[in-house]
Amino acid sequence: MNNNEAAVRVKELTNTLNKHNHLYYVESNPDISDYDFDMLLIELQKLEQQFPDLASDYSPTKRVGGDVTKKFESVVHKYPMFSLGNTYSKEEIEEWVSRVKKLVEGELEYVCELKYDGVAIGIQYIDGKFFQAVTRGDGSQGENVTSNVKTIRTIPLALHGDYPSDFEIRGEIFFPLENFIKLNAQRLEDGEPQFANPRNTASGTLKMQDSRVVSDRGLDCFLYGVYGTGELRLGHFETVSKVADWGFKIPSQRNRYIEKTNTLDGVMNFINHWDANRDTLPFEIDGIVIKVNQYHQQEELGFTAKYPRWAISYKFKTERVESKLESVVYQVGRTGAITPVANLTPIQLGGTTVRRASLHNADQIEKLDLHINDVVYVEKGGEIIPKIVGVNLEGRSNDAKVVCFINNCLECSAKLIRREGEVHHYCPNEIGCPPQIKGKVEHFIGRKSMNIDGLGAETVDVLFKNGLINNVADLYELTFEQVVEMERTADKSANKLIDGIKASKEMPFHKLLFGLGIRFVGETVAKKLSKALKSMAAISTAKFDELVAVDEIGDKIAMSIQEYFLDEENRSIVDRLTTFGLNMEVEEQERASNALEGKSFLVSGVFSAFSRPELKDIIEINGGKNVSSISSKTDYVLAGDKMGPAKLKKATDLGVTILSEDRFIALLNN
Numbered sequence: 001m002n003n004n005e006a007a008v009r010v011k012e013l014t015n016t017l018n019k020h021n022h023l024y025y026v027e028s029n030p031d032i033s034d035y036d037f038d039m040l041l042i043e044l045q046k047l048e049q050q051f052p053d054l055a056s057d058y059s060p061t062k063r064v065g066g067d068v069t070k071k072f073e074s075v076v077h078k079y080p081m082f083s084l085g086n087t088y089s090k091e092e093i094e095e096w097v098s099r100v101k102k103l104v105e106g107e108l109e110y111v112c113e114l115k116y117d118g119v120a121i122g123i124q125y126i127d128g129k130f131f132q133a134v135t136r137g138d139g140s141q142g143e144n145v146t147s148n149v150k151t152i153r154t155i156p157l158a159l160h161g162d163y164p165s166d167f168e169i170r171g172e173i174f175f176p177l178e179n180f181i182k183l184n185a186q187r188l189e190d191g192e193p194q195f196a197n198p199r200n201t202a203s204g205t206l207k208m209q210d211s212r213v214v215s216d217r218g219l220d221c222f223l224y225g226v227y228g229t230g231e232l233r234l235g236h237f238e239t240v241s242k243v244a245d246w247g248f249k250i251p252s253q254r255n256r257y258i259e260k261t262n263t264l265d266g267v268m269n270f271i272n273h274w275d276a277n278r279d280t281l282p283f284e285i286d287g288i289v290i291k292v293n294q295y296h297q298q299e300e301l302g303f304t305a306k307y308p309r310w311a312i313s314y315k316f317k318t319e320r321v322e323s324k325l326e327s328v329v330y331q332v333g334r335t336g337a338i339t340p341v342a343n344l345t346p347i348q349l350g351g352t353t354v355r356r357a358s359l360h361n362a363d364q365i366e367k368l369d370l371h372i373n374d375v376v377y378v379e380k381g382g383e384i385i386p387k388i389v390g391v392n393l394e395g396r397s398n399d400a401k402v403v404c405f406i407n408n409c410l411e412c413s414a415k416l417i418r419r420e421g422e423v424h425h426y427c428p429n430e431i432g433c434p435p436q437i438k439g440k441v442e443h444f445i446g447r448k449s450m451n452i453d454g455l456g457a458e459t460v461d462v463l464f465k466n467g468l469i470n471n472v473a474d475l476y477e478l479t480f481e482q483v484v485e486m487e488r489t490a491d492k493s494a495n496k497l498i499d500g501i502k503a504s505k506e507m508p509f510h511k512l513l514f515g516l517g518i519r520f521v522g523e524t525v526a527k528k529l530s531k532a533l534k535s536m537a538a539i540s541t542a543k544f545d546e547l548v549a550v551d552e553i554g555d556k557i558a559m560s561i562q563e564y565f566l567d568e569e570n571r572s573i574v575d576r577l578t579t580f581g582l583n584m585e586v587e588e589q590e591r592a593s594n595a596l597e598g599k600s601f602l603v604s605g606v607f608s609a610f611s612r613p614e615l616k617d618i619i620e621i622n623g624g625k626n627v628s629s630i631s632s633k634t635d636y637v638l639a640g641d642k643m644g645p646a647k648l649k650k651a652t653d654l655g656v657t658i659l660s661e662d663r664f665i666a667l668l669n670n
């Protein structure tokens with residue numbers, strides 16, 4: 001393919017992918033499969049690697065992230081970003097409406113919107129292209145978070161239709177609840193602490209350096225204001241509807257996310273509807289925003305020092321109830337992390353009965369100065385799990401007993417530890433603490449790890465209580481007789497269990513590695529480690545530098561891996577699993593030749609005939625090894641276009657042979 005042909009195909013692919021992206025994310029109405037979409041995306045990625053000049057900043061390939069921002073630059077807002085005056089009662093809304101009526105002439109229309117609970121963002125488009133995205137900051141200047149915002153699929157990178165040449169669109173970036181719950185579930189599996197609420201997590205995510213992580217987390221955005229549209233003298237409601245023609249996702253009128261009315265009753269009806277139904281939304285809101293629709297009336301009304309006079313927010317009262325703190329229990333996770341949980345006298349809150357509330361950690365208990373039998377305030381707003389926000393001191397008796405965080409694990413009596421810089425206490429007794437033992441086995445048998453049929457949490461509990469298992473290796477020594485002797489176990493289920501355990505020996509190595517439950521080694525990390533280092537032997541003996549040289553492995557993960565394999569008990573478990581015949585290495589792909597046997601390669605830059613991943617595969621199936629940093633032991637650097645000058649210099653200084661793509665192919669053929 002020559003450059004001209006490639007340019008035509010890149011354009012075609014870009015248009016097709018943009019169209020499908022819009023159908024999928026903005027209109028929720030996809031018309032091709034995910035697989036077909038991925039194939040088109042991969043084709044575009046390959047063309048952009050082969051013809052780097054054709055890779056535009058607005059390409060759909062930018063959605064997967066990859067850009068790293070070390071420092072977010074400060075940007076002054078062209079139009080200051082105001083916030084809104086808050087009201088908390090319907091009377092105040094009535095007062096606002098009468099004020100507005102006194103200040104402007106003519107008929108009034110009001111636009112009612114949801115007040116999305118996220119992070120404000122201003123995005124500038126120049127000539128229909130995403131130019132930059134800036135956070136609110138202090139209202140007059142914010143931070144440039146362009147690379148991260150570009151990964152949000154509902155925000156178009158290139159517009160279509162009759163858009164103005166230079167304008168800014170503002171909105172709220174938020175965490176959809178489904179993605180937030182998924183992220184926390186993943187963190188639980190990886191042994192990482194939970195995020196407390198979607199808003200703060202959205203804000204933290206937007207400030208992450210690696211845009212790939214932002215892309216994976218699945219943020220979303222609703223748009224609520226357009227600036228600089230010049231002679232487009234429509235009302236706010238009409239402008240918001242109009243931007244859909246340019247490719248933006250706008251709040252749905254059908255679902256009543258936005259509504260126009262010309263009466264106070266209409267406004268109240270919207271407020272009442274969402275007051276009652278906010279729990280049904282797939283994202284969090286903290287109120288309603290009412291805006292005067294006509295721009296000329298907005299101008300007439302103007303601003304106070306802080307807020308627009310033409311808009312107001314109605315904040316929901318966070319539902320708060322009183323209950324009694326009956327006791328505090330301490331849950332122990334599979335990694336030993338201790339979570340204090342409050343047992344409350346059951347109470348109705350937001351349509352459900354609440355019996356327990358999370359207390360997060362020791363600092364939280366201390367901050368609240370909790371005493372047993374305290375009358376506590378419980379809220380649900382913002383947080384998924386109800387939480388205690390304060391104590392009604394009037395209800396406290398003089399002899400009330402203060403809640404003291406435990407010093408020793410209630411399950412196994414071990415002295416708890418708290419590592420520097422961490423908020424959680426841990427029980428260090430990994431091998432003797434029942435919930436940790438059972439938690440580790442449950443993780444090992446889980447669907448994403450060894451997926452053992454016929455074995456669930458309840459059976460793990462019974463096996464443990466019967467003294468039959470103390471760690472994951474013990475599973476492989478269980479016999480039918482032992483299992484069937486246990487209370488309430490029929491022959492059939494005993495057989496199923498033993499067969500399931502036996503079958504799990506065939507599971508691929510990366511699943512086993514994940515199943516060991518090494519702290520911070522989640523599914524993706526386990527896959528990356530297996531791909532790079534190939535075997536348990538290599539991973540367990542890898543030097544720190546070798547570990548951090550693996551894609552996406554940082555200091556924290558590398559340290560955790562080393563800690564795991566330094567532990568004698570862990571090593572013995574792994575040794576036993578080896579004896580039982582589990583897969584301790586990656587199954588090698590069939591060799592194409594031994595032409596590169598024993599040689600190590602570093603592949604860097606952009607190539608014309610093959611992509612980088614393709615070249616790495618070629619190296620491996622011909623017996624070679626890929627490394628991700630240059631040392632004097634590296635045999636070859638396979639250098640493409642745009643390889644970093646620092647790497648080239650290092651290779652030259654160390655005397656490593658540098659190969660072009662053509663010379664590499666010649667080497668292979670020899």
Ligand code: IVH
Pocket residue numbers: 082083084085113114115116117118119120121136171172224225289308311313
């Ligand atoms: S309009 C000049 N509309 O609430 C008025 N803001 O306290 C500009 N917000 O910083 C804001 N949903 O982050 C507007 N539908 C909505 C909103 C909304 C959420 C946030 C926004 C703003 C804050 C104001």
